[in-house]
Amino acid sequence: xxxxxxxxxxxxxxxxxxxxxxxxxxxxxxxxxxxxxxxxxxxxxxxxxxxxxxxxxxxxxxxxxxxxxxxxxxxxxxxxxxxxxxxxxxxxxxxxxxxxxxxxxxxxxxxxxxxxxxxxxxxxxxxxxxxxxxxxxxxxxxxxxxxxxxxxxxxxxxxxxxxxxxxxxxxxxxxxxxxxxxxxxxxxxxxxxxxxxxxxxxxxxxxxxxxxxxxxxxxxxxxxxxxxxxxxxxxxxxxxxxxxxxxxxxxxxxx
Ligand code: GLP
Numbered sequence: 001x002x003x004x005x006x007x008x009x010x011x012x013x014x015x016x017x018x019x020x021x022x023x024x025x026x027x028x029x030x031x032x033x034x035x036x037x038x039x040x041x042x043x044x045x046x047x048x049x050x051x052x053x054x055x056x057x058x059x060x061x062x063x064x065x066x067x068x069x070x071x072x073x074x075x076x077x078x079x080x081x082x083x084x085x086x087x088x089x090x091x092x093x094x095x096x097x098x099x100x101x102x103x104x105x106x107x108x109x110x111x112x113x114x115x116x117x118x119x120x121x122x123x124x125x126x127x128x129x130x131x132x133x134x135x136x137x138x139x140x141x142x143x144x145x146x147x148x149x150x151x152x153x154x155x156x157x158x159x160x161x162x163x164x165x166x167x168x169x170x171x172x173x174x175x176x177x178x179x180x181x182x183x184x185x186x187x188x189x190x191x192x193x194x195x196x197x198x199x200x201x202x203x204x205x206x207x208x209x210x211x212x213x214x215x216x217x218x219x220x221x222x223x224x225x226x227x228x229x230x231x232x233x234x235x236x237x238x239x240x241x242x243x244x245x246x247x248x249x250x251x252x253x254x255x
Pocket of ligand 1: 068
């Protein structure tokens with residue numbers, strides 16, 4: 001199967017194209033259910049989405065938004081919580097009502113129930129129309145770390161140590177305070193009707209090569225996306241820098 005690969009000539013072009021993918025889904029389907037991803041990769045594209053809406057508002061009160069994953073055991077008010085980030089970056093600027101922002105609780109006495117309620121609510125709203133996915137530097141998607149079975153369903157995953165250290169740095173959580181991540185499982189992600197995987201920067205180039213050109217393996221979770229019938233790999237030139245000439249020849253290049 002030929003993969004759909006889009007390579008943006010610069011970070012600015014990458015952010016613009018990614019924002020346009022989100023905006024066109026929202027504008028073409030006013031009841032769309034759209035999954036976001038937090039991190040450095042998606043910040044600018046969210047700002048562009050918000051700016052576009054501010055300049056030219058459109059109907060957003062029937063959209064359903066959520067984030068693919070969420071930290072656990074941290075109050076939602078922590079800056080690093082996905083709830084807080086997506087609310088500030090997307091939901092509030094776009095006036096999406098709180099009841100249409102589907103997020104699991106970050107603090108709970110029963111995370112299995114939180115997981116169940118999260119996917120049941122997504123199901124009730126018709127399933128995921130568009131899922132934006134970031135790429136971990138170890139190849140993770142959501143918080144599904146290398147080795148996660150492709151059949152995994154929504155669950156609370158341990159973080160990889162590097163990411164956990166970063167979250168602790170960014171959120172100030174002390175080392176003796178357990179941190180995990182509630183994430184859609186790989187099987188849940190694969191049920192999305194459409195996926196856009198976004199990655200930029202040379203630090204992602206190695207994983208991008210593995211994800212696109214390597215074998216489909218649980219050791220590189222994002223490689224499973226090669227099997228999705230409607231997934232676009234949207235990357236910038238830096239992230240594409242290790243791709244083979246054959247792959248580059250099949251990609252769409254945007255200047
Ligand atoms: C975290 C999130 C992922 C995201 C990743 C990418 O791991 N839980 O969903 O894809 O960060 O982060 P960045 O864009 O900062 O590289």
